Amino acid sequence: MSEQAEKLTRNFSSELDAILGETFPVLDDGFIRVVDYMGTDESVVQAARVSYGKGTKKRHEDRGLIRYLIRHHHTTPFEMCEIKLHVRVPMDTWRQWIRHRTANVNEYSTRYSVAVNAMYSTRPDEWRIQATTNRQGSDGFAQKEQGEKLSQQEKELHDLSRKIYDERLEQGVAREQARKDLPLCTYTEAYWKIDLHNLMNFLRLRMEGHAQYEIRQYAAIIGEEIVSRWAPLTWEAFKDYVFNSATFSEMDGRVISALAAGEKDRAKALVEKFGWLKYKDGKPAFQIERFELEEKLKKLNIEIPW
Numbered sequence: 001m002s003e004q005a006e007k008l009t010r011n012f013s014s015e016l017d018a019i020l021g022e023t024f025p026v027l028d029d030g031f032i033r034v035v036d037y038m039g040t041d042e043s044v045v046q047a048a049r050v051s052y053g054k055g056t057k058k059r060h061e062d063r064g065l066i067r068y069l070i071r072h073h074h075t076t077p078f079e080m081c082e083i084k085l086h087v088r089v090p091m092d093t094w095r096q097w098i099r100h101r102t103a104n105v106n107e108y109s110t111r112y113s114v115a116v117n118a119m120y121s122t123r124p125d126e127w128r129i130q131a132t133t134n135r136q137g138s139d140g141f142a143q144k145e146q147g148e149k150l151s152q153q154e155k156e157l158h159d160l161s162r163k164i165y166d167e168r169l170e171q172g173v174a175r176e177q178a179r180k181d182l183p184l185c186t187y188t189e190a191y192w193k194i195d196l197h198n199l200m201n202f203l204r205l206r207m208e209g210h211a212q213y214e215i216r217q218y219a220a221i222i223g224e225e226i227v228s229r230w231a232p233l234t235w236e237a238f239k240d241y242v243f244n245s246a247t248f249s250e251m252d253g254r255v256i257s258a259l260a261a262g263e264k265d266r267a268k269a270l271v272e273k274f275g276w277l278k279y280k281d282g283k284p285a286f287q288i289e290r291f292e293l294e295e296k297l298k299k300l301n302i303e304i305p306w
């Protein structure tokens with residue numbers, strides 16, 4: 001080794017090491033566990049400072065740098081950290097999860113092996129009712145009696161589909177074909193590896209209230225139990241500047257500026273001009289951009305004047 005060569009040690013997180021391989025249960029039979037990882041907050045800082053050859057400085061300086069990087073979308077230093085998870089997820093949730101193309105994935109093969117004998121079941125008080133204002137979402141829960149019937153039907157369906165699947169296998173049908181009628185609630189397992197930058201994108205989209213309940217449960221565990229231990233400074237900055245922040249469009253800004261000046265009529269006129277305020281049966285009709293603006297105004301404790 002040359003005299004100039006810097007002796008390096010591996011960055012590690014003792015908090016994450018302490019839970020390596022530990023299973024975090026999710027839903028009724030799912031889980032997440034950390035299999036391996038590379039890098040920590042210090043690796044982000046090292047990468048950001050590589051251009052002038054200085055490593056990690058004092059902790060408060062590292063914190064400031066990480067917060068600056070996140071605020072200014074300087075994302076590549078976060079790609080220096082990677083994490084590998086072992087997840088067990090119902091297939092319909094997995095279908096949403098796998099859309100995050102920047103991960104590396106290896107999934108359990110139901111061509112090669114018998115399908116996992118577990119299906120995500122819904123308790124009677126967990127049946128969500130279709131929202132009328134948001135086509136993608138739900139609003140409230142089914143009544144008790146209805147929920148009990150739905151859960152009973154669900155059990156019959158699960159039992160029947162598994163029974164037919166097992167019978168097909170017994171009769172020698174190929175696993176790749178026998179599986180075709182298994183429901184989407186069947187659990188699958190995968191190894192999922194992603195860098196910290198793209199993981200934050202996943203968490204921003206999947207921890208958020210508009211994401212489906214099931215994937216939100218997984219995302220919350222990854223964020224609150226795993227990233228918080230792995231890269232606490234990054235996690236803190238992500239929450240402050242990304243997850244709990246708000247963005248304002250040009251139109252939002254004009255309405256908020258009118259409201260800040262106490263000009264409620266002007267704010268209302270602007271909202272009408274943007275086509276966000278139309279009436280149905282004498283009441284403001286649902287309009288997605290106005291609704292989103294109202295959510296931001298509520299967060300800011302600003303009274304809505306229409």
Ligand SMILES: Cc1cc2nc3c(=O)[nH]c(=O)nc-3n(C[C@H](O)[C@H](O)[C@H](O)COP(=O)(O)OP(=O)(O)OC[C@H]3O[C@@H](n4cnc5c(N)ncnc54)[C@H](O)[C@@H]3O)c2cc1C
Pocket residue numbers: 099100101102103198201205206210211212
């Ligand atoms: C609430 C919600 C509802 C959704 N509804 C639907 C739906 O109805 N139908 C549907 O099909 N999907 C839907 N999606 C999936 C969504 O459109 C994205 O595919 C998914 O969230 C993955 O996000 P991503 O592309 O940012 O992630 P990744 O695939 O991990 O990509 C990360 C980033 O890398 C870049 N990138 C990756 N691949 C490419 C590429 N090929 N070209 C250019 N840039 C690339 C982009 O900047 C991207 O943001 C929904 C997602 C959410 C959160």
